[in-house]
Amino acid sequence: MSVTVPPLRSDQRQRADRLDGARRLVGADLERVNVLILERLQSEVSLIPELARHLIASGGKRVRPMLTLLAAKLCDYEGEAQIALATAVEFIHTATLLHDDVVDESDLRRGTSTANTIWGNKSPVLVGDFLFSRAFQLMVATDRMRVLEILANASAILAEGEVAQLVTANDLSTTEDAYLRVIEAKTASLFKAACEVGAVIADRPAVEERGLADYGTHIGIAFQLVDDALDYAASQAELGKTVGDDFREGKITLPVLLAYNAGSSEERAFWERTMERLDQSEVDLSQAQAYLSRHQGVEQTIERACQHGARAKAALDVFPSSPVRDALLDLVDFCIERAY
Amino acid sequence: MSVTVPPLRSDQRQRADRLDGARRLVGADLERVNVLILERLQSEVSLIPELARHLIASGGKRVRPMLTLLAAKLCDYEGEAQIALATAVEFIHTATLLHDDVVDESDLRRGTSTANTIWGNKSPVLVGDFLFSRAFQLMVATDRMRVLEILANASAILAEGEVAQLVTANDLSTTEDAYLRVIEAKTASLFKAACEVGAVIADRPAVEERGLADYGTHIGIAFQLVDDALDYAASQAELGKTVGDDFREGKITLPVLLAYNAGSSEERAFWERTMERLDQSEVDLSQAQAYLSRHQGVEQTIERACQHGARAKAALDVFPSSPVRDALLDLVDFCIERAY
Numbered sequence: 001m002s003v004t005v006p007p008l009r010s011d012q013r014q015r016a017d018r019l020d021g022a023r024r025l026v027g028a029d030l031e032r033v034n035v036l037i038l039e040r041l042q043s044e045v046s047l048i049p050e051l052a053r054h055l056i057a058s059g060g061k062r063v064r065p066m067l068t069l070l071a072a073k074l075c076d077y078e079g080e081a082q083i084a085l086a087t088a089v090e091f092i093h094t095a096t097l098l099h100d101d102v103v104d105e106s107d108l109r110r111g112t113s114t115a116n117t118i119w120g121n122k123s124p125v126l127v128g129d130f131l132f133s134r135a136f137q138l139m140v141a142t143d144r145m146r147v148l149e150i151l152a153n154a155s156a157i158l159a160e161g162e163v164a165q166l167v168t169a170n171d172l173s174t175t176e177d178a179y180l181r182v183i184e185a186k187t188a189s190l191f192k193a194a195c196e197v198g199a200v201i202a203d204r205p206a207v208e209e210r211g212l213a214d215y216g217t218h219i220g221i222a223f224q225l226v227d228d229a230l231d232y233a234a235s236q237a238e239l240g241k242t243v244g245d246d247f248r249e250g251k252i253t254l255p256v257l258l259a260y261n262a263g264s265s266e267e268r269a270f271w272e273r274t275m276e277r278l279d280q281s282e283v284d285l286s287q288a289q290a291y292l293s294r295h296q297g298v299e300q301t302i303e304r305a306c307q308h309g310a311r312a313k314a315a316l317d318v319f320p321s322s323p324v325r326d327a328l329l330d331l332v333d334f335c336i337e338r339a340y
Numbered sequence: 341m342s343v344t345v346p347p348l349r350s351d352q353r354q355r356a357d358r359l360d361g362a363r364r365l366v367g368a369d370l371e372r373v374n375v376l377i378l379e380r381l382q383s384e385v386s387l388i389p390e391l392a393r394h395l396i397a398s399g400g401k402r403v404r405p406m407l408t409l410l411a412a413k414l415c416d417y418e419g420e421a422q423i424a425l426a427t428a429v430e431f432i433h434t435a436t437l438l439h440d441d442v443v444d445e446s447d448l449r450r451g452t453s454t455a456n457t458i459w460g461n462k463s464p465v466l467v468g469d470f471l472f473s474r475a476f477q478l479m480v481a482t483d484r485m486r487v488l489e490i491l492a493n494a495s496a497i498l499a500e501g502e503v504a505q506l507v508t509a510n511d512l513s514t515t516e517d518a519y520l521r522v523i524e525a526k527t528a529s530l531f532k533a534a535c536e537v538g539a540v541i542a543d544r545p546a547v548e549e550r551g552l553a554d555y556g557t558h559i560g561i562a563f564q565l566v567d568d569a570l571d572y573a574a575s576q577a578e579l580g581k582t583v584g585d586d587f588r589e590g591k592i593t594l595p596v597l598l599a600y601n602a603g604s605s606e607e608r609a610f611w612e613r614t615m616e617r618l619d620q621s622e623v624d625l626s627q628a629q630a631y632l633s634r635h636q637g638v639e640q641t642i643e644r645a646c647q648h649g650a651r652a653k654a655a656l657d658v659f660p661s662s663p664v665r666d667a668l669l670d671l672v673d674f675c676i677e678r679a680y
Contacts, residue, residue: 045504095469102442102465125442125465126502129435132469133496136476140489148488149480156473162466164385 018334019061021327026069029083033065036087040134051127056094063223063335064089064194070331071198071212074324081142081201089194091135092155096190098128100162146200154193161185170250170276172260172268179254183224184217191220211318215328218312223335225305228253229298230338232289244285250275254304255297256288262295302336309336358674359401361667366409369423373405376427380474391467396434403563403675404429404534410671411538411552414664421482421541429534431475432495436530438468440502486540494533501525510590510616512600512608519594520561523568528560551658555668558652563675565645568593569638570678572629584625590615594644595637596628602635642676649676 023030037056041049065086072082102121132155139148165182168174195216199209231246232255246253252275260271270287274280292298309332319325363370377396381389405426412422442461472495479488505522508514535556539549571586572595586593592615600611610627614620632638649672659665 043500043503045500045507047507048500048503099465099469102461121442121461123503123506125439126499126506129439129472130496130499130503132472133492133499136488136492137496140485140492143485145480145483145485148476152473152476152480156470156477159466159470159473160383160385160388163383163387163463163470166463166466167385167387 018330021323021330022066022070025324025327026066026073029069030062030066032083033086036083037090040087047123048127048130051123052094052131055097062090064093064190067191067194067216068198070324070328071195072201074319074328075199075202075204075208077202079201084138084141085147085197088135088138089190091131093190095128095131096158098124144201147197150193150196150200154189157185157189169252172252172271172276174252174257176257179257184221187224188217188220192216207318211315214315215312218308218315219332219335222305222308222312225254225301226336226338229255229301232292232298247285247288250278254301255292258300259292259295259297263291267291305336358670361663361670362406362410365664365667366406366413369409370402370406372423373426376423377430380427387463388467388470391463392434392471395437402430404433404530407531407534407556408538410664410668411535412541414659414668415539415542415544415548417542419541424478424481425487425537428475428478429530431471433530435468435471436498438464484541487537490533490536494529497525497529509592512592512611512616514592514597516597519597523564524561527564528557531560532556547658551655554655555652558648558655559672559675562645562648562652565594565641566676566678569595569641572632572638587625587628590618594641595632598640599632599635599637603631607631645676
């Protein structure tokens with residue numbers, strides 16, 4: 001598939017505009033989701049809202065809940081269930097973030113710092129479990145077994161993907177296919193479910209369910225590819241993602257795999273030392289960036305993201321043109337343009 | 341309530357007999373649960389069955405699944421859903437154990453060792469999430485929204501109880517009531533749900549649902565009280581529970597609260613040093629046991645367990661006498677007699 005990669009700079013204003021359509025169409029719903037999030041975070045045990053609010057209220061773009069709200073609107077859904085489901089999706093995502101940040105003894109020895117250095121390991125795990133259970137309570141309240149089925153399956157695939165990532169984390173022999181399967185499981189499965197349930201609550205035909213599911217899968221893969229690219233794109237530090245996190249953890253992502261596979265034996269030895277044996281010094285991140293740049297690891301990763309973005313857009317062809325569909329198409333560009 | 345505490349020794353044979361009725365009545369079902377457990381642990385990601393099997397297959401008395409199987413049988417349930425639900429309950433329990441064992445940096449510094457020292461922190465958390473999601477998939481397969489509701493609520497209460505326990509963990513000013521609320525949440529909520537769903541799948545009237553729910557709550561509280569007592573009862577080491585774990589973690593349980601509140605100022609200073617400030621030396625565990633013995637902390641805790649055991653039994657009065665009811669009554673004694 002031949003895809004034109006957009007120029008490496010576009011202005012900030014245009015990027016913001018990509019969300020304008022979505023905000024106009026589901027802004028009121030998103031406000032209700034924010035209210036429900038705070039309401040369902042409440043607990044007599046004050047550590048729960050305290051710790052969860054730290055993460056969940058701290059700005060996030062609410063991409064996943066927005067997908068559920070737009071998907072339901074695309075399907076002309078007239079009910080109320082989309083609010084609870086968008087909240088449930090955000091809770092599952094937040095639980096995953098909390099559990100992702102758990103550190104091993106080895107991380108502590110290497111001095112890796114995560115949000116959990118503030119709270120310890122244990123509270124974020126248990127608060128994550130609480131959010132996960134709250135998500136299921138919210139789904140039950142919609143009284144739709146198909147919705148429960150889709151989100152329970154997505155959660156299992158997500159958790160399986162997280163374990164798979166852990167296993168392959170420091171393994172440079174990971175193939176591009178294996179890597180894509182991992183991100184499809186750990187990231188795209190929730191994006192997919194978030195979109196699919198919109199069609200389910202609106203009782204739409206299977207072809208539309210499938211269209212939204214495919215849209216979700218591919219925007220999810222694109223989102224994760226861009227995330228992995230951004231980890232090495234120093235100039236984008238202002239976008240909120242810390243540069244070099246994946247590198248320091250030795251987390252093998254596509255930019256590294258591409259550079260490793262195309263690299264000289266000296267380069268390969270560098271990646272093996274830094275990523276597999278986690279033997280790193282201060283200058284290694286810039287060295288890694290230089291090698292990535294030589295083999296266009298970041299650019300090629302973004303090109304793959306553009307390909308999945310195109311597939312996400314094509315999946316919406318089963319729906320007639322409408323402002324809601326336009327907003328979903330714009331959201332794809334928003335996710336990819338984070339990289340510029 | 342006046343309760344006669346049984347003598348402190350009964351023979352091993354009698355204790356084993358307490359489970360004979362249950363095994364005769366639901367042994368075949370329990371075998372199917374064991375098969376389903378292994379089947380649903382399967383994953384392409386081999387770390388998942390490897391790690392989970394370590395815990396889930398390593399004996400365990402399957403008390404919770406047995407409760408679901410017996411409850412369904414007590415309600416003359418003729419279907420198949422009890423197998424999936426008993427498995428789901430065991431998965432939720434196992435996920436909790438995995439997450440409970442997560443250690444903080446401070447634990448590592450103190451050299452506390454748990455199962456997670458083998459696997460690190462991260463894998464058990466993610467495998468726990470997988471089991472939790474698998475539990476929800478199993479529940480969805482029963483196609484009963486009330487069942488999902490009961491188990492989602494129980495999970496939320498359980499997680500909230502775990503966080504509450506973390507917060508009160510090293511606090512000797514915890515009241516007995518606050519302690520009981522925590523164990524009702526973190527232990528009894530799952531016992532309660534495990535029993536309650538038996539009545540729900542059998543479409544039994546509310547009074548029987550309530551009877552089984554109350555039975556579950558009180559056997560759950562009794563079970564946890566005995567567990568907390570056993571942590572200080574050295575002579576019972578052969579029963580599989582390591583003595584002194586709670587003490588070393590500074591986990592405040594009822595035996596300690598009773599001894600602390602009845603203690604001299606010297607004793608209170610001892611508990612404050614060892615449990616609140618975690619400043620412990622090798623002789624402190626025997627000193628703690630001596631203080632507990634002086635104030636009958638263990639015996640009084642078991643007395644409370646007997647009271648809840650009696651309430652569990654009374655809750656089954658709404659059911660006519662039957663071999664299944666007898667097995668459930670015996671199960672109460674089994675849980676309490678672990679202490680002797």
